[in-house]
Amino acid sequence: MAAVLQESFASRQHRNLGFIARALLCLACLAGVAPLHAETGAQAWLRYAPPPDPPRYRDMPHEIVRLGHAPEEQAAAEELETGLGRMIAGAPETLPAFHRDIDAIVLGTADEMRRSESMQRHLHGYQPVPLAPDAFRITHVRNRARQCWVIQGGSPRGVLYGAFRLLQWIAQDRQLPTDTTETPASTIRWVDEWDNLDGSVERGYAGPSIFFDHGHVRGDLSRVHDYARMLASVGINGITVNNVNSDLRTLQPEMLEEFARIADSLRPYGIRMALSVDLSSPQVVGGLPTFDPVDPRVIAWWQAKVDEIYKLIPDFAGFTVKADSEGRPGPHQYGRSPLDAANALAKPLQAHGGVVLYRGFVYNNHLDFHDLKADRARAGYDNFRAYDGKFLPNVIIQVKHGPIDFQVREPVSPLIATLRHTPQAMEVQITQEYLGQQRHMVYIAPMWSWVLDTDMRVDNQPSPVRDIITGKTFYQAQGGMVGVANVGMETNWLHHPMALANLYSFGRLAWNPTLTPESTLDEWTRMTWSNDGRVYEPIEQMNLASWHAYEQYTGPLGLGTLTDILGTHFGPGPESADGNGWGQWIRAVPGPHGGIGMDRTVATGTGYIGQYPPELAAKYESLKTCPDDLLLFMHHVPWTYKLRGDDPGDKTTPSAKGAPTANDADDESEAKTSTKTVIQHIYDAHYAGAATAAAFVDQWESVKSLIDEPRYNEVHALLVFQARHAEIWRDAINDWFARESGVPDALGFVGHHTGREEAESLPGTGFHTVDVSSWETASGGKAAVCNAAPCELHTTFRGAANPYRIQVGYFDRHPGAAQYRLLVNGTEVANWTADDMLPPDRPDDRLNGHTATRFVAEGIRLKPGDTISLEATPDDKDLPAVDFLEITRDPRWN
Ligand code: GCU
Numbered sequence: 001m002a003a004v005l006q007e008s009f010a011s012r013q014h015r016n017l018g019f020i021a022r023a024l025l026c027l028a029c030l031a032g033v034a035p036l037h038a039e040t041g042a043q044a045w046l047r048y049a050p051p052p053d054p055p056r057y058r059d060m061p062h063e064i065v066r067l068g069h070a071p072e073e074q075a076a077a078e079e080l081e082t083g084l085g086r087m088i089a090g091a092p093e094t095l096p097a098f099h100r101d102i103d104a105i106v107l108g109t110a111d112e113m114r115r116s117e118s119m120q121r122h123l124h125g126y127q128p129v130p131l132a133p134d135a136f137r138i139t140h141v142r143n144r145a146r147q148c149w150v151i152q153g154g155s156p157r158g159v160l161y162g163a164f165r166l167l168q169w170i171a172q173d174r175q176l177p178t179d180t181t182e183t184p185a186s187t188i189r190w191v192d193e194w195d196n197l198d199g200s201v202e203r204g205y206a207g208p209s210i211f212f213d214h215g216h217v218r219g220d221l222s223r224v225h226d227y228a229r230m231l232a233s234v235g236i237n238g239i240t241v242n243n244v245n246s247d248l249r250t251l252q253p254e255m256l257e258e259f260a261r262i263a264d265s266l267r268p269y270g271i272r273m274a275l276s277v278d279l280s281s282p283q284v285v286g287g288l289p290t291f292d293p294v295d296p297r298v299i300a301w302w303q304a305k306v307d308e309i310y311k312l313i314p315d316f317a318g319f320t321v322k323a324d325s326e327g328r329p330g331p332h333q334y335g336r337s338p339l340d341a342a343n344a345l346a347k348p349l350q351a352h353g354g355v356v357l358y359r360g361f362v363y364n365n366h367l368d369f370h371d372l373k374a375d376r377a378r379a380g381y382d383n384f385r386a387y388d389g390k391f392l393p394n395v396i397i398q399v400k401h402g403p404i405d406f407q408v409r410e411p412v413s414p415l416i417a418t419l420r421h422t423p424q425a426m427e428v429q430i431t432q433e434y435l436g437q438q439r440h441m442v443y444i445a446p447m448w449s450w451v452l453d454t455d456m457r458v459d460n461q462p463s464p465v466r467d468i469i470t471g472k473t474f475y476q477a478q479g480g481m482v483g484v485a486n487v488g489m490e491t492n493w494l495h496h497p498m499a500l501a502n503l504y505s506f507g508r509l510a511w512n513p514t515l516t517p518e519s520t521l522d523e524w525t526r527m528t529w530s531n532d533g534r535v536y537e538p539i540e541q542m543n544l545a546s547w548h549a550y551e552q553y554t555g556p557l558g559l560g561t562l563t564d565i566l567g568t569h570f571g572p573g574p575e576s577a578d579g580n581g582w583g584q585w586i587r588a589v590p591g592p593h594g595g596i597g598m599d600r601t602v603a604t605g606t607g608y609i610g611q612y613p614p615e616l617a618a619k620y621e622s623l624k625t626c627p628d629d630l631l632l633f634m635h636h637v638p639w640t641y642k643l644r645g646d647d648p649g650d651k652t653t654p655s656a657k658g659a660p661t662a663n664d665a666d667d668e669s670e671a672k673t674s675t676k677t678v679i680q681h682i683y684d685a686h687y688a689g690a691a692t693a694a695a696f697v698d699q700w701e702s703v704k705s706l707i708d709e710p711r712y713n714e715v716h717a718l719l720v721f722q723a724r725h726a727e728i729w730r731d732a733i734n735d736w737f738a739r740e741s742g743v744p745d746a747l748g749f750v751g752h753h754t755g756r757e758e759a760e761s762l763p764g765t766g767f768h769t770v771d772v773s774s775w776e777t778a779s780g781g782k783a784a785v786c787n788a789a790p791c792e793l794h795t796t797f798r799g800a801a802n803p804y805r806i807q808v809g810y811f812d813r814h815p816g817a818a819q820y821r822l823l824v825n826g827t828e829v830a831n832w833t834a835d836d837m838l839p840p841d842r843p844d845d846r847l848n849g850h851t852a853t854r855f856v857a858e859g860i861r862l863k864p865g866d867t868i869s870l871e872a873t874p875d876d877k878d879l880p881a882v883d884f885l886e887i888t889r890d891p892r893w894n
Helices: 002-030 071-087 110-115 117-122 156-171 222-233 253-269 296-312 338-350 376-387 445-453 465-469 497-511 517-528 533-553 614-621 628-634 662-666 678-701 709-741
Strands: 063-066 093-095 104-109 136-143 146-153 179-182 188-192 238-240 272-277 318-321 355-359 395-400 424-429 480-484 756-758 767-771 782-786 791-796 802-811 818-824 827-834 852-862 867-873 881-889
Touching: 063 071, 071 093, 071 104, 071 156, 071 222, 071 253, 104 110, 104 156, 110 117, 110 146, 136 156, 146 156, 156 179, 156 222, 156 517, 188 355, 188 424, 188 497, 222 253, 222 497, 253 272, 253 296, 296 338, 318 338, 338 355, 338 376, 338 395, 376 395, 424 445, 424 465, 445 465, 445 497, 445 517, 445 533, 480 497, 497 517, 497 533, 497 709, 517 533, 533 678, 533 709, 614 628, 628 678, 678 709, 709 852, 791 881, 802 818, 802 827, 818 852, 827 852, 867 881
Parallel strands: 063 093, 063 104, 104 146, 188 238, 188 480, 238 272, 272 318, 318 355, 355 395, 395 424, 424 480
Antiparallel strands: 136 146, 136 179, 756 881, 767 782, 782 881, 791 867, 802 852, 802 881, 818 827, 818 867
């Protein structure tokens, strides 16, 4: 021990020097000369940048005493070494025992502390307390002249969580509390990855899988290790690593051996691996003539398979099951129920401590659109209600938060209030399938909190969703949240640097669903970007405005996102909602006697509203009390129906209140305060949302000199794209609604574009005119396409001499990179390559709302008679397709 202490004295001197060096560095930061080294985003929020005021943490010990040997405790000590080393000074080190002459951070469980002789002898100020397994307590203890921090975990995993929390406080530059205990709200804090064995990721927008490649588990799993570390830092304890649309090879013996390597990489971070399984596996993998879940041969097959898995993966978490849904096989084929199937899998898992997360996402995607009683939203309740209370205790029903499919706004699924005797986990999407696919910044935690806050009024009692899913309301031992994350091999995990705020906040809300989206965002922003208010304030403002802005420029009033549901779910495609079997209907009825919205009332509609507990049902059933933001989800109304005026984001209504809050849904006021019609609201919301998105660019530019260049540029390019794409959304949706309703925009904006000339009507060479489908995604429904260079369009400017903004609307087919040049009187003023960062989901060479994009050249000085030309050069995968040229006064120059 003497040798250890001597060595540690020397290293402390070294660290003190390190501390002084860092303090000087920070003085330099305060003087505004901070060196902003390039960052890639790979570290996510675990950057451990020195906080602005290290002296605040001057007394933080540099010795770590690790009392236990569990992998999670080793990971905790390593994390403290890394984090404190980077943020405070020098290189902390880990010792196996406590000594009275050292300042130390002591790590251990209650048992380990009681067994530790050194701790019993020298650290009198601390008594271990009983803690729940994943809980931790962090306590500051003065040991005579010594400073100690004790991180006690209810389990080794709890120790790890405590270590991360201490580091987070420092990284966020917080005053350290002296005694804190945290217990996670629920047992299920999982992420799902929709990764395929071939290396693709369903609804993944950040490159190929970190787990699989060419049909196998990757040889190099270092990204999986890094990901596990990120997940553990926010308290995630389970991960389903393969797509819910599970590959039929998943349960083959050779594959299971490969999966065991993933489980090994996750284990040090306390994360248990689960697998998505296909219910036909007994037949496809096992060679049985049937997969009927009640057949004794099938039951025996699952038993043997589960035993085989646990031999390879002793801490295997369980199965995730998608069945009888979107073409996946299921018990229905044999006249059996979800109950039969879930219990058949749960039984063998029970003995090993595994669970079945059986998805409530069971519905018929061949509904009859002409049947006014048909309703996809009813399916969860209709398919599961009868079995409540009959599942084995280790079956957890995984329910999507809304009854449809992760739309920009949906009411809470009524199934959540229905399962009183069955544990449930609420599924949300971190990957932004319907929310801009990580090309748009959409901070989703405000939506999740709105859902968690929704009071379902079970038995006319307060019963917020957060209490139901964590098991409080119905006294369930299990429950929680599952987030579909879909990270990829791209360095920064999710493509958009801002999207990481969603992953972070999901983990924090799964840990503690009473946290506010503002607080989780603040934590993330400080750790990811900076503790400088000039940086975190604008970033937080932008993020907090983003969900509502996205809702405004896509589908407001409960219409759903209004994307092309038959395509990639990215750009506008309102036409695709109705007329097919998918049931994401908006029931738009054209003309002055028509209207819009799904009638889901009990009185005249599908009866869906009757699935809610009576108080909530009454609120939704009546037009007088149904909130505006869900109006068209619940009711079919005429185009000119007048709103209540309670949309909190609609700044033009008298009741505007700023950002949406949970209580908005509880506003029982029956008084109509608005004179705005549904159709006018749709128009106005689209202008308001697109304007907010445009403002993000300016807000971001205010942080330019304060953060590193690579990340600044990356976000800037994405926000510019979003601003343009928001306008495409605005124009497509508004044009479509104007034609459907036949009601003109009272403010005169819709369909009128000052300074715009349609490409198909401009003189030039090489271009020919094509119809665009859907028509509303192109101005005038047409575009001018260039098959072979050279192609050129011209126009003559006739306005007054001034600086102008020249906007070119065009389609950017993916992949491929057409070239464009913009010239004034033969002199080039701009050039660009059409290789926008469109979702890599699949190549798209069509002209539509996914490929529509815009380029803007600002500050171009024009005078009457100038010739403006656009030159386009195709490549073999991207034939230039130009929609319009628009010349307007430049707001920045006028
Ligand atoms: C959505 C999504 C699918 C996914 C499905 C599911 O429909 O588009 O890709 O498979 O949800 O959650 O199972």
